[in-house]
Each structure stands twice: as structure tokens, then as C-alpha cells.
Amino acid sequence: MKHLSLFAASLLFSAGVFAGAADHVSVQDPYVRLAPPNAPATGAFMVIRNNGDKDVKVLKADNPVSKVTELHTHLNEGGVMKMRPVPAIDIKAKGEAVLKPGGLHVMMIDLKAPMKEGDVVPITLTFDDGSSKQVEAKVVRPMAAGMPAMEHKH
Numbered sequence: 519m520k521h522l523s524l525f526a527a528s529l530l531f532s533a534g535v536f537a538g539a540a541d542h543v544s545v546q547d548p549y550v551r552l553a554p555p556n557a558p559a560t561g562a563f564m565v566i567r568n569n570g571d572k573d574v575k576v577l578k579a580d581n582p583v584s585k586v587t588e589l590h591t592h593l594n595e596g597g598v599m600k601m602r603p604v605p606a607i608d609i610k611a612k613g614e615a616v617l618k619p620g621g622l623h624v625m626m627i628d629l630k631a632p633m634k635e636g637d638v639v640p641i642t643l644t645f646d647d648g649s650s651k652q653v654e655a656k657v658v659r660p661m662a663a664g665m666p667a668m669e670h671k672h
């Protein structure tokens with residue numbers, strides 16, 4: 519199985535090597551939030567910059583670690599923050615999309631194996647022109663990622 523997913527990942531990677539939106543996109547600080555033990559899903563976060571002069575959409579994300587990968591956002595529905603899949607993440611020309619906890623994220627659903635801190639997950643982003651880019655997202659504990667462990671309510 520491991521070989522198969524590595525093979526699939528390398529196919530995805532080589533398929534992405536051609537000129538296109540991916541050439542104008544840079545990704546900063548990609549990371550995966552370490553899921554609590556037995557958690558079925560977790561999120562990946564990053565800043566996606568579009569250095570080109572055309573708008574770009576991320577249509578899809580893939581990774582070899584989870585069975586399903588979706589693009590999600592958080593929406594406030596009646597005072598409750600809920601995650602919802604989105605069909606695409608838009609990045610304006612010379613703009614950026616910030617994927618962060620409580621906002622847009624790459625949702626990794628149905629993890630094939632438990633992760634540990636320091637693991638590196640290759641995430642492949644596919645753009646609306648069919649080009650793609652692979653980023654290496656490091657697995658970090660929520661604390662290490664600068665997220666508050668708990669909201670303090672007074």
C-alpha cells in the first residue's frame with residue numbers, strides 16, 4: 519500500500535511539471551495540524567501567493583495520507599462556526615489566499631495511518647488550468663503553530 523501511494527504521489531508530481539498557473543504561485547509555511555490520537559481528520563494550512571497577473575483558482579488538493587482531501591472554509595451559521603466544502607479557493611492576481619485555522623483549509627479526511635509530529639506530508643494543489651504544485655507540509659502540534667490551545671472565556 520505504501521508503495522502504491524508513493525507511486526501515485528510521484529505520478530501526480532510529474533504530471534504537474536509544465537508551464538501554467540503553478541509557475542506563478544508560491545506557497546509559504548505549509549503545515550498540517552497534528553490530529554489528536556484516533557481523530558479521523560485534520561487540516562492543512564498555508565499561504566498561497568499568486569505572483570502572476572491572472573486570477574488563479576485552486577480546484578483540488580491531494581495527499582497520500584488521507585483517503586479523502588477536500589477544500590474547506592468555516593462559515594458562521596447562527597453564531598456557530600461550521601466547516602463547509604468549497605468548490606475552489608480563489609487567488610487574485612498579485613494576491614494571496616490565507617489558509618488558517620478558523621478559515622480556509624485543506625481538509626484531510628479518513629487518515630490512513632496516525633501521524634506524528636515532524637512528519638512531512640506532500641500536498642498537491644491543482645489549479646484551474648490543470649497545472650499543479652506539490653508542497654511539503656510539516657506536521658506540527660497546534661501549540662507550535664501559534665494557535666491558542668483554548669479560548670479563554672470570561
Ligand SMILES: [Cu+2]
Nearest residue numbers: 590601623625
Ligand atoms: Cu474542514
